[in-house]
Amino acid sequence: MRVAVLGAGYAGLTLARTLERTLPADADLVVVDESTDHLVQHELHRAVRRPGLADEITVSLTDALDCEVRQATVTDVDADAGVATLETPTGGEETLEYDVGAVCLGARTAFYGLDGVREHATPLKRLADAREIRRDFLELADGDRVVVGGAGLSGVQVAGELAALADEEGMDVEVCLLEQAAEVAPAFPAAFQRAVHDALLDAGVSVRTGTGVSGAEAEAVTFDTGEALDYDQFVWTGGIRGSPALDDERPVVRADLRLGASTFAVGDAARVVDSDGAAVPASASAAIREASVAADNVAALVEHRRNGGGGFEPRLARYRFNVPGWLVSVGDDAVAKVGPTVLTGRPALALKTTVGAGYLGSVGAIREATDLVREELGIGGDAVPAVPDDIVDVSAAE
Template sequence: MLVAVFGAGYAGLTLARTLERTLPADAELVVVDESTDHLVQHELHRVVRRPSLADEITVSLADALGCEVRQATVTDIDADAGEATLEPPTGSEETLSYDVGAVCLGARTAFYGLDGVREHATTLKRLADAREIRRDFLDLTDGDRAVVGGAGLSGVQVAGELAALADERGVDAEVCLLEQAAEVAPAFPDSFQRAVHNALVGAGVTVRTGTAVERADAESLSLADGETLDYDQFVWTGGITGSPALDDDRPVVRADLRLGEATFAVGDAARVVDSDGAAVPASASAAIREASVAADNVAALVEHRREGSGGFEPRLARYRFDVPGWLVSVGDDAVAKVGPTVLTGRPALALKTTVGAGYLGSVGAIREATDLVREELGIDAGDVEAAPDDIVDVSGTE
């Protein structure tokens, strides 16, 4: 019996590592991803200012997993038939048939059909993007302007890194963050929004809310209010859309995460509605927790099919989104909301770094976890008090 996990981001890697421990010995597990490495996306913005962090946030899939890892791009999935179309880096297109599968392909940056934005903006999804953003910013001089479109957590973090990089270089370049909603971090609680806004302003970022981009050319943005905003660098973090393998859609799945007859969708690849009927935000924390539910349900279907239990469907676990806090970094500052309490500065930064290191440890990347803590906080990982297991870091996922 073949179990296939498509994608090795937060959801896919967590799911695969769990299945390696829980699947019966006669079940074969294969993970398919376009890369041979797992990228810790919520720390990617740090590479803009600290290129050396790239090694600390990259985990070899061969080291993290003991199952077969196949490098290929998933171009199509038939969730009911249990078939996926794969395109290897070299070689012809092939079809992979599976008995039980999970789609964990994440999401891509959305451009919403805005004329010129895709062509002229840099996104932040890969290490190459972070390096390009850094390279372009280092070319700026006094009086130049870098514009970041979208003030979700990804946009907040890259704007914070660029402002800090300007300070480090002693360059009087403006970093301008645009958001069409009335507040930054629009999907989050009011107290968190206010603290993030204050941290951005404190870092020297020009924050403009209620400002929508309509089109872009090589030198300027046309805004919805008729203004033309010149720029020397343009970064876009304006939202997400689905994988091409799912026709650029993020299909809605219910709390059991079932997408097809024997296929589940986990993480940003789908729009999840939890057991309370609430829409689940696209986030690393949600993806990791959904993976635990998906692992139970994959195992249930595998067992059902092995036993040949006729038409009686197994009872599937259901996912409920419930978190007590949020974390985001803003240059050398950070904001953490833990229950009703909002933390900033060194305590928030330490908490965020500890959560990041904890995640690395959970996927077996102990050296990378230690190096991350040392790089970010200048101390050994053993000297950091462990963060609560239920604090989440959603940065860099939208």
């Protein structure tokens, strides 16, 4: 009996670590990812300003897992047959057959076919992107402008980091954040939006909402109105699309996360409709919580098939989205919404750092967790802060 977890982001790593504890001893668990490391995506923006933080936000998969880990790119998935096509690091192709599996391939940056945007903008999905954004920024001259397209949480965070980096380097560079919707952080509550907007202005970021990008040239972004805005650096965080293994789509799955007869879909790889019929936002918090439901359902399906697979399939658990807290950093500031309360400044930053460190601790990365706390909050000690059960950072996903 083989169980395959395809992808080792938030959803995949959390699912695999749970399955290691819950699967029967005769089940073989294999995890496939294109990288040998897990990236803590919601802290990636920090590496733009603090390159040394890269070590604290990456976790070796072989350190975090005791099962088989294969480095390969998943290029196709047959969710009913239980077959994944893999491209190896040397460029070869192989097939992975599994009895029960989960697609946890995350999402890619969406450029929406906007003319010139893919060619001229840098996304922020990998450490290499963070290094490129930093390098290009430090080559700017006084009076230059950086345009960040998309004011979801990823865009807010990278704009905040660039503004803080300009202050640290004594650079007179404008950081301009664009958003098509009427407010920044458009998918979030109004009180949170207002606090984020104010934090951006306090950080020195210029904000333009109600501004839809129609395309880009080498030195200018064009808008739906026909207006153009010159730039010297262009960063794009405007949305997400599905994995190429799923034809760039994020298929809709219901609350049991079932994608096919042999496969579940977890995290940003799919559009999840929860048990209340509500669309679940793409976020780290949802991915981690969905992984718990997926682990129960994978285990149930494995047990059913080990027993011959006859009769009715087992009743599957259903996911319900419920995250009462939201967190985002803006340079050296942060904004948190906990229930009806909005926090800013040091308390919000401490909460965000605690959540990040707690997640690292949950995947066995204790050293990285303590180093993150020291780096972010400037404190010592070996203890990993506890994570409030009802607060999970969602800033990884855009």
